Amino acid sequence: MASILEDLKGRGWLDDRRFAHSFARSRAARRYGRYRIARELRRRGLADELVEEALAEVFPSEAEERRLIRQRLERRLRGKPRPYSDKVVRSAYGSLLRAGFASAIIRDELFKRTRRAPSEDNTPLEDQEA
16 A cells, blocks of 8 residues: 555655645635635645645735635625625624634624624624524
8 A cells, every 4th residue: 555655646646735735726716715724624634834835825915815705795795785784794704704714804804895893782793693
């Protein structure tokens, strides 16, 4: 079995680095965030070094993550009447959080989009029920 794995590695058919980069690019194209991609790569047994390297390629700056959040928000809020209800805002927040984006960036982008604080009653969105 070890010789088979060595043969595959030698031929370039089994390459964790290439897999990590390809996986991260494909998940980012599906508008997943940094945290979710990292969690999925680690669950597949990849070393932290490879995970961080792949994430650095896909998310070279916070601006790239913000762009993905704005795309998801645009799609999520399309057709919803303004001003957005608390339920709609909480639902969008939860969706973005599950997609693996940082809560601070989500809140900032939600505020820019809705022009109000994500929660009117000062309860953290993570603690509210959707």
